[in-house]
Amino acid sequence: MNFQLIGVNHKSAPVEVRERLALPDSRLADACKRLTEQPGVEEGMILSTCNRVEVLARTVNGTADLRGFIRQFFKLDPGELDSYFYEYREQDMVRHVFRVTSSLDSMVVGEPQILGQVKEAYAVARTAGTVNSQLDSLLTRAFAVAKRVRTETAVGSSAVSVASVAVELAKKIFGSLNGKHVYLVGAGKMSELAARHLLAHGAASIFVANRTYDRAVQLARKFSGQAILFEQLYETCDRADIVITSTGAPFAIFRREHGEAFLARRRNRPMFFIDIAVPRDVDPEVNKLDGIFVYDIDDLQQAVSAHVADRKKEAERAEAIVANEVERFQARLQTLEVVPTIVSLQDHLETIRQAEIDRVRGRLGELSPDQELAVDALTKGIINKIMHTPITTLKSAAREPEATTVIEVVRRLFNLQDKKAEDKSNSASNAGAKT
Amino acid sequence: MPLTWLRVAVGFYTVGLLYALLALTRRSELLNRIALPAMVLGMVFQFVSLTEAVLLSDHPTLTSVHNSESLLALLIMVFFMIVYLFYRTTSPGIVIFPIVFLLTFVSATGEQPFLFVTPGVKKSWLFAHIALIFTGYAALFLSFGASLLYLVQERSLKSKKSNGILSRLPALETIDEIGYRSLLLGFPFMTLGLIAGTVVAQSTYGRVNLLDPKILLSVLMWAVYLIMLYTRWNAGWRGRRAAYLATFAFVAAVVAWAANYFSGIHRFVSS
16 A cells, blocks of 8 residues: 555644644645655645645655655754654554544544545645545545445534534524524624524524613624614514523513513514523523523533534444444455456466467367367366466455565566556565666 | 235335334434335325226225225325425324324225215215315324424423434424415315215205214314414414314314214215
8 A cells, every 4th residue: 555644733733833834725736746756655645724734645665755745845944843743654544534534533523624625635636646546546435434424423413512503403493594583682792603603594684682772783783783772672572583692681681471472472483592691581481481492501501512422422433434444445455456466467377378379289280169179178277277276365365464465476476567567556576667 | 906006005104104103212214215215105006096996986986985094095195295395304204104004004904895875966076075075184184293293393492402303303383384384275175075065965865964973073173173274374373272273173083084984974884
């Protein structure tokens, strides 16, 4: 395989280090080309996101100086930043790449952006022509693994912030948020964030009521919403489907009778109260009304931590999938390495057989079609009998770590030098023949 | 032959029944994927069975009990499929599939088919009566299923815990819409069906005995249906109150159906 990877991520390096190594998209293609010009590097790709910078390569014998490339490319002093890098080789690198694309190595495990980022980096390298053979299969497989992880586990499916839980709940009540109205009572940071999330998911408009009217106007302008005098709160509140309250009031401002009045005016269409104030703005009695759903800050937080726990459990399942895929990928690659050898071995022996038949042809004289067939069968039979053991050995060796050694021995014994095999296989003998 | 096809249909509907039973306890991806195609196949066979039954006989054999139950099941499934096409949800199946299974099962294993004695009845009126009423029934059943789901989803949202199957139910407002729309759609069918029934009864018996249990119960069911629509439309009743009404209407419908067995005029008499 001869895969190599070097990189930094949010765990290994602080942001000051990561930003020194970050590559703007415009320089990515050039960097990939420079990478493949490095001695010993056959294929290369660079992934640069805000949380990680990684250099991926397939090399001639697994010992290319990627660290040197980084030092040179980013003009670092010798030894500088050295302690922040991690390196992976062979199946460790395969596992790492699978984990990264499946978002198991992300800061927020399961976040969906990383897959797109890897895909972009891959597209750049492909266009630049620096990824074309085994590294290509590695990345293609990694995308398939990421998809499998996403469909077979729930690692990316649950909301893990208070604002996103609020959106999720709103969707459970209203289906789509399109055309729904949001009412902000009190103007805090958190309610602003929740409102922003709801709007991003399609909510139609925002009303803002605040004790100080100016602040309400300010916030309403931010969302191109409508500011409302606090005194008119109870008359106007039933216009909203979702109410986010965060006032500093020392007592509940929404009580059962208010809820009943809202429902009557809304003809019982459901309402969702998100109460992030402490002490609470909404009397828990309101939640007992049919059609009104009240979630306070504790309820939301509980949902968040339940989801985080779920994600952890799901991440374990995802790791198992990755481990299984690493094994499968390795087995496939090794079979790929063996196949050209088997083919050229068969070709080689067939050529010999044909040549020998042609040579003695004249001495055999006129042959009947039956005799012709018999000669053919005889010579083929001998070859197949002899070939049987070497081929089965090659095939079973494909699944063992010593595959390359076995391939090399077979090639040397039979003096095989097939062009196709040279491309596909990168055994040491081939590399030697090339230089 | 019609009976054979019907039995095949029952076989497919069994998958739906399993889906409904298992969906309550755990999620099974495999069953999820095969339930819908199985139900569609069931519908196809049921349709074939019904068509053949009609073609094979001279009278509209829809009037035999086992075919009418089968027709009702088919119509319910048609409604379910319409909902599925619009909302992409199979959740109502949790309630609908067992009903469909039961109806089809009963009609497939029914013994001697009872025949409606129809001396001098205008056949097309009778046919219209049955088809319309049953479409109304089907809509009512679906609405009943939706209001049960609404209750479940509402409870789950209020309890603030999300667990397994409940997290896969459609949104509260979607369920509400399904229930309301099928109610709205079913009402004209039910009304026209009852009118057609009156015409048939008039032409058969001349005068209709209003105290006959079948007629009384049918009118009661129609009234409950009307009340449901009115409260829903006027006061926006949904949730618990709507579910109580829907349950009541469902029970009324079942009782009105059962009345066939002891009504003086609307009766499937053994031939």
